[in-house]
Amino acid sequence: MDILVALPPGDLRESFFPPDLRARLESLGTVEWPDASLSEADLVDRIGGVDVLVTGWESPKVTAEVAEAADDLALVAHTGGSVAPVVAEAVYDAGIAVASANDVMADHTAEHTLALLVGHLRSVPALDRAVADSEWVPEDADIRTLHGAEVGLVGLGTIGRKLLDHLAPFEPDVTVYDPYVDPEALSAWPFASLGDLDAALDSSVVSIHAARTEETVGMLDAGRLSQVPDGALLVNTARAEIVDEDAMLAELRSGRIAAALDVYHEEPLPVDHELRDLDGVLATPHVGGSQIRPPLTAAVLDDVERWKDGESLEHRVPREQWATMTR
Incomplete structure (x- = not known):
């Protein structure tokens, strides 16, 4: 051979x-x-x-x-x-x-997604900084849980399915938006159901798992992001282009939502990029599956x-x- x-x-x-x-x-x-x-x-x-x-x-x-x-x-x-x-x-x-x-890459990316999600909800970066600065639990610490949370998945695919496996012990209420998925495909995850994009975005955690195609580029624009509830967490370990960057930055500047990101419109992320300094952003350098x-x-x-x-x-x-x- x-x-x-x-x-x-x-x-x-x-x-x-x-x-x-x-x-x-x-x-x-x-x-x-x-x-x-x-x-x-x-x-x-x-x-x-x-x-x-x-x-x-x-x-x-x-x-x-x-x-x-x-x-x-x-x-x-x-x-x-x-x-x-x-x-x-x-x-x-x-x-x-x-x-x-x-x-196999999906296994790694789903694992990283879970790490970002739980790390942000449990305020791990902020608590780590507090301890390093000789503090203890900050008065403004926002510590939340994934147990029983409302989670919206935008796109399913291989990574989304692997993530559902990881989410199972937390017994969340998951809404999946994916126009290419049959409802029977979710039979292994009784805590998950198919819904439209509006329903998936109306969640306390919104995690993106759509492929980057002509159809999905810019799919989450200002109008769509405005549907995400106050205090929600936006997670993107898929592709940055699915989310309109200017619209996301506007939401993050306002403090209305938070984000956990592993993908960016420009990589490596420029040293002076606003995402490096915004409060409420947990950022990793596109290492989820690679x-x-x-x-x-x-x-x-x-x-x-x-x-x-x-x-x-x-x-x-x-x-x-x-x-x-x-x-």
Whole structure:
């Protein structure tokens, strides 16, 4: 089996392929590790004879031209989450299987979402600062609980489903807005029900889990954000562009709502950006699903092994899922 790794050389590739995982991949076939970044034209030239293409962040896109030149390619194995920016629909037309670490990344992102949510509700950052400043419980400490809280999920998807698993012990009242989800999809979570966007936004915690698509960019504008109740917490570990930044900043300046954020319109967040100093904002640097990398690679290698052994892929991304993934 001939395998081409399309991740560029350097720290990024080494973080996804530490020595043990590099050796594991090399045990599966003949592996080419390019010594320079590949362009789409390079990939067209080198894809001939390749059975498995391993992609990741900073890999060239598998375009229709690549798919046409790929005489033996049977599997694109992506070490990241969404494959929509990585493979063109022509890859599916060519009958090439696509797998990714989306499910595993969703586990990590849902975990981070819960950490942000609980950390903010329990005022962990403020209490930590108080203790560090030789104080005790500040008089204005706003300590709340997730137990029995009203939670609105804007979009469901893989991360939203993982988050529902994490929320179950808290027995919240969850309203899910997702026009692509059937009510039966929530049968595993009796505390959750489908509702329209108005109902999801009318919650004490609003957590965003929609994919970034043409349909969702700017979906939460000033009018929508004004529907979020006073004192509510807005959580975004999905994509910043789903929320109108100016409208969100206006709400945060007023102190009417708070926010826990892991994604931003400009990343890294500029050093002078207002979000760094606003009260009521808990901010992390887009690390929700991306920093714990070896498990992502391991999941993809599991599927490469399954493909080699003629077994079904556990992390396969069907065309229908590809169509609704973040672009």
